[in-house]
Amino acid sequence: xxxxxxxxxxxxxxxxxxxxxxxxxxxxxxxxxxxxxxxxxxxxxxxxxxxxxxxxxxxxxxxxxxxxxxxxxxxxxxxxxxxxxxxxxxxxxxxxxxxxxxxxxxxxxxxxxxxxxxxxxxxxxxxxxxxxxxxxxxxxxxxxxxxxxxxxxxxxxxxxxxxxxxxxxxxxxxxxxxxxxxxxxxxxxxxxxxxxxxxxxxxxxxxxxxxxxxxxxxxxxxxxxxxxxxxxxxxxxxxxxxxx
Amino acid sequence: xxxxxxxxxxxxxxxxxxxxxxxxxxxxxxxxxxxxxxxxxxxxxxxxxxxxxxxxxxxxxxxxxxxxxxxxxxxxxxxxxxxxxxxxxxxxxxxxxxxxxxxxxxxxxxxxxxxxxxxxxxxxxxxxxxxxxxxxxxxxxxxxxxxxxxxxxxxxxxxxxxxxxxxxxxxxxxxxxxxxxxxxxxxxxxxxxxxxxxxxxxxxxxxxxxxxxxxxxxxxxxxxxxxxxxxxxxxxxxxxxxxx
Numbered sequence: 129x130x131x132x133x134x135x136x137x138x139x140x141x142x143x144x145x146x147x148x149x150x151x152x153x154x155x156x157x158x159x160x161x162x163x164x165x166x167x168x169x170x171x172x173x174x175x176x177x178x179x180x181x182x183x184x185x186x187x188x189x190x191x192x193x194x195x196x197x198x199x200x201x202x203x204x205x206x207x208x209x210x211x212x213x214x215x216x217x218x219x220x221x222x223x224x225x226x227x228x229x230x231x232x233x234x235x236x237x238x239x240x241x242x243x244x245x246x247x248x249x250x251x252x253x254x255x256x257x258x259x260x261x262x263x264x265x266x267x268x269x270x271x272x273x274x275x276x277x278x279x280x281x282x283x284x285x286x287x288x289x290x291x292x293x294x295x296x297x298x299x300x301x302x303x304x305x306x307x308x309x310x311x312x313x314x315x316x317x318x319x320x321x322x323x324x325x326x327x328x329x330x331x332x333x334x335x336x337x338x339x340x341x342x343x344x345x346x347x348x349x350x351x352x353x354x355x356x357x358x359x360x361x362x363x364x365x366x367x368x369x370x371x372x
Numbered sequence: 373x374x375x376x377x378x379x380x381x382x383x384x385x386x387x388x389x390x391x392x393x394x395x396x397x398x399x400x401x402x403x404x405x406x407x408x409x410x411x412x413x414x415x416x417x418x419x420x421x422x423x424x425x426x427x428x429x430x431x432x433x434x435x436x437x438x439x440x441x442x443x444x445x446x447x448x449x450x451x452x453x454x455x456x457x458x459x460x461x462x463x464x465x466x467x468x469x470x471x472x473x474x475x476x477x478x479x480x481x482x483x484x485x486x487x488x489x490x491x492x493x494x495x496x497x498x499x500x501x502x503x504x505x506x507x508x509x510x511x512x513x514x515x516x517x518x519x520x521x522x523x524x525x526x527x528x529x530x531x532x533x534x535x536x537x538x539x540x541x542x543x544x545x546x547x548x549x550x551x552x553x554x555x556x557x558x559x560x561x562x563x564x565x566x567x568x569x570x571x572x573x574x575x576x577x578x579x580x581x582x583x584x585x586x587x588x589x590x591x592x593x594x595x596x597x598x599x600x601x602x603x604x605x606x607x608x609x610x611x612x613x614x615x616x
Contacts, residue, residue: 142386142527143390145389145390145393146387146389146390146525146526149389149524149525149526150526279553280393281390281393282390282393282394282552282553282554283386283527283552283553283554283557284553285553285556285557288553288557307575307577307580308526308527308577309523309526309527309528309529309532309576309577309578310526310527312529312575312576313527313529313532313557313561316560316561316564317557317560317561320560331551331556332553332556333551333552333553334553336551
């Protein structure tokens with residue numbers, strides 16, 4: 129029991145709508161939106177972005193765009209009219225990104241980030257920076273909530289599986305414990321999915337949604353783990369690259 | 373596709389708190405609280421209860437109790453002070469129940485029932501009446517939402533597994549389709565659990581909660597499928613036994 133007490137907690141929250149039910153007990157929140165916001169954000173920093181400002185509404189994004197910022201806006205998987213890009217990771221690569229402050233609003237991910245950032249330390253997790261996030265969490269000293277962005281408030285598979293992957297590694301480190309049913313479910317879903325994320329998620333509603341928008345290349349990229357070591361962290365109203 | 377269109381939908385909602393996100397698309401709701409409200413309600417009808425009035429607050433239950441009704445009240449797994457019983461199925465067996473109108477309030481189950489009953493046709497599902505519920509749903513003509521009662525608004529494993537069991541049978545009947553990620557997750561969790569519900573749920577938070585209250589016999593009963601064919605249905609403010 130004494131041993132147990134010294135361990136940190138890691139738990140999974142399936143939707144930003146449920147954040148209030150969980151938030152009291154944790155200091156650090158990992159915001160996860162595998163398809164595609166947090167993947168795109170990690171990609172932007174990997175390609176040299178200086179800051180990413182997550183905003184919750186298209187109106188806010190437009191204000192920044194009119195001020196000359198590079199602004200991306202996505203709703204229901206599509207680029208919002210009047211914007212050049214949405215949340216495709218491929219829009220956040222290359223020289224154009226280097227040193228820039230970007231602004232982004234998406235259906236689920238930026239909402240989850242801003243809900244948590246109001247009260248908690250927030251870092252950005254995705255499959256593309258999976259091992260970096262795990263390594264960071266193993267060495268930090270607080271209880272951790274893995275916040276899935278879901279889909280319009282509903283449970284989604286891809287974020288839950290990413291949360292399960294992080295949870296399994298943290299439990300195996302021996303430094304963490306967990307006891308929420310949502311966390312147990314995420315672990316089982318990850319065990320099912322780990323052999324082939326792409327195959328496992330074939331039936332998932334959001335993958336279907338994106339496939340119908342001819343975004344299979346995006347999906348493959350988003351479901352390929354460990355393409356970067358960057359960990360974006362929320363600081364003073366914007367995401368910046370964590371200095372490790 | 374035409375084939376697809378003729379099929380009814382079955383989907384899973386993990387918590388009464390999320391009901392608003394789902395309710396528009398379904399006509400029938402199956403309220404599920406395996407540990408222990410919906411199991412106790414099925415048990416009461418199996419033992420000859422005439423009606424069960426589900427109330428959301430202890431205050432309401434007390435009003436009925438003071439009028440002379442058999443009233444049960446449970447909060448956080450325990451019998452509420454001033455009541456003789458809570459939601460243990462073993463309290464709803466035997467001659468004393470026969471012909472009675474019972475009143476029940478529980479932490480999660482009665483809340484889920486009342487939230488759904490305000491707008492939808494509600495039937496009561498549990499593992500103890502699993503095959504009866506499946507048989508009924510296969511023959512009825514509407515889209516179905518399986519509403520897990522959860523735990524204080526959070527996801528729970530036992531209700532999700534029961535929902536997965538119902539979903540698998542409905543999909544195998546060929547008359548239903550589903551596409552929510554929550555439903556896909558429930559199916560995977562059920563496949564993991566089906567061999568041994570009791571073992572699978574060993575780690576679940578609510579089973580732990582009840583075990584600490586020395587309620588292992590309750591848990592074993594609640595996790596034993598098909599002990600009754602009764603299907604309670606909500607009608608005019610109370611649950612009654614469905615006439616099949």
